[in-house]
Amino acid sequence: MTKKEKNLSLPQVKRQNNQVYKDKKRIVLDQSKLDLDVVFRPSKVNELTAEFIGLMQQAMKEAKPFDAGAAMGLTVALVIRHFTSIETNAKTYEEHLDMLRQLKDANYLDTIMDAFELSEVERVFEEIQRSITSLTAEVDASLQKDFAADSPAGGQADA
Template structure:
């Protein structure tokens, strides 16, 4: 294979990406336990997190579960902690995620974790999550209007 000078290679790209996103910050809690926090949020993980949140929103609406701004923030926060820390958890479902937030708050871990993230990264991910939820809301509104209009014409 003919290699051109300074040509990007997948191996080189993978190494640079991994180097960029592997940096963490260690948080030590009063009880001596620790948690590693990602300093930068890998875009592919951000996309996976958004997809998971949208699935949780869909589940909530399909199953008549409570969903308001506070639930949205709680689910988003739980997913951010799940995706961008070393926390070992098997939380997957709507109820699991809410229980995770309650456990972290009651255990007095939540505030330390949240304040350990890089503020710019939190702002970016919450902006992405807000845009995704707004797009879903627009589509649901369009669908409801189309259904109402179609129903009225018959």
């Protein structure tokens, strides 16, 4: 006798998600506690990635230095903000980097980052890298299209 399969329901999916993403890890830093997500929700990774892109664009628009080191620092700050219980009002590029500096100066940064599951943090960095690669390809394609439209003979090279 075969068991009858039930149709998938949103409450069932929510229960499953709550089960998968409920685990927290608590660390104590001096006299303060900090709870960290053990497994990162993909939807929160997507939110973090979108915020990263927005902050990167803000920094570039304001001619702030934005190199690989700044990108890494911003990503770490966003991971801490999105996947811990830290209380912060950081919203701008500079506020996130200041948060990172404050945590580093207080000797908390390494302890916090070491407490995360490495595979989860790597997944965030990979997602951001994919997004940057995709964004770069879109910008390049747009520039090529604009260049072709602006050049004589519709972008065809001289023979």
